[in-house]
Amino acid sequence: MPKKTIKFEIVTPERVVLKETITQVTVPTRAGEITVLPKHIPLVSILKPGVIEVKKEDDTLEVMSVSGGFIEVLRDKVVVLADTAERAEEIDVDRAEEARKRAEETKKNIIHKDDVRFADLSAKIEVELARTKAVKRWKKIKNI
Numbered sequence: 001m002p003k004k005t006i007k008f009e010i011v012t013p014e015r016v017v018l019k020e021t022i023t024q025v026t027v028p029t030r031a032g033e034i035t036v037l038p039k040h041i042p043l044v045s046i047l048k049p050g051v052i053e054v055k056k057e058d059d060t061l062e063v064m065s066v067s068g069g070f071i072e073v074l075r076d077k078v079v080v081l082a083d084t085a086e087r088a089e090e091i092d093v094d095r096a097e098e099a100r101k102r103a104e105e106t107k108k109n110i111i112h113k114d115d116v117r118f119a120d121l122s123a124k125i126e127v128e129l130a131r132t133k134a135v136k137r138w139k140k141i142k143n144i
Contacts, residue, residue, distance in 0.1 A: 003023055003057060004023065004037070004038035004039065005021045005022060005023055005038055005057060006021070006022060006023070006024075006025075006036070006037070006038040006040075006076060006077065006078055007020075007021055007022075007076060007077040007078070008020055008021070008022045008025055008054060008077070008078045008079075008080075009077070009078070009079050009080070010052065010064065010066075010079075010080040010082060010085050011079070011080070011081055011082065012069075012082050012083070012084055012085050013083075017064065017082070017085045017086070017087065018054065018062060018064070018087070020054070020056060020062075021056075021057055022054050022055060022056055022057065022078075023037070023038070023055045023056070023057060023059075024036065024037050024038075024054075024055045025052065025053070025054045025055070025078055026052065026053045027045075027047060027050075027052050027066075027071055027080065028047060028048050028049070028050025028051065028052070028066070028130075029045040029046060029047055029048065029071065030045070030046045030047075030048050031045065033050075036071075036073050036078050038076075039075070040073050040078075041073070042073055042074055042075065043071075043072075043073045044070060044071070044072050044073075045070070045071050046068075046069075046070060047066055047068055047069045047070060047071055047080065047082065048068060048126075049065075049066065049067050049068055049123070049126045049127045049129070049130040050065075050066060050130045050133070051063060051064070051065060051066075051130060051133050051134045051137055052064045052065075052066050052080065052085070053137070061141050062087065063087070063088040063134050063137050063138040063141065064085050064086060064087050064088060064134060065085065065086050065088065065091060065127075065130045065131040065133070065134035065135075066080070066082045066083075066084070066085045066130065067082065067083045067084040067085070067127045067130065068082070068083045068127075069081050069082035069083050069085075084127075086131065086134070088134040088135050088137065088138030088139075089138060091131050091132075091134060091135045093131075093132055093135040093136075096128050096131040096132045096135070097128070097132055099124070099128045100124075100125055100128035100129060100132065103124040103125045103128065104125055
């Protein structure tokens with residue numbers, strides 16, 4: 001019996017990160033992590049920074065980092081419109097860790113009266129943590 005599949009596309013303002021037929025995708029939404037399978041009910045949700053995990057038809061996994069955006073689930077297609085998205089193998093984990101550390105140091109030294117700057121730094125830290133997490137998950141899957 002053939003596997004049930006769904007079309008998947010993840011797009012940023014700069015590029016199409018992945019366009020493929022898949023068997024499932026797990027995404028980080030504001031309401032929590034969800035896994036979408038073929039024939040899932042239609043929905044639209046806001047994404048938070050985190051890791052997207054895609055299971056391909058050949059059962060291999062694709063791991064990506066996303067900084068936020070939206071997911072739209074249709075009967076036969078899932079579209080992720082992301083602010084930024086990177087495949088785990090594209091991420092320089094050392095640079096991501098360094099960026100996170102710099103943001104945390106700046107956050108410690110900021111005057112709490114500047115709530116907007118504080119929120120921006122908190123969001124930056126969350127994005128860099130998601131990038132690092134994506135690389136670690138990808139390395140674990142690939143036994144690197």
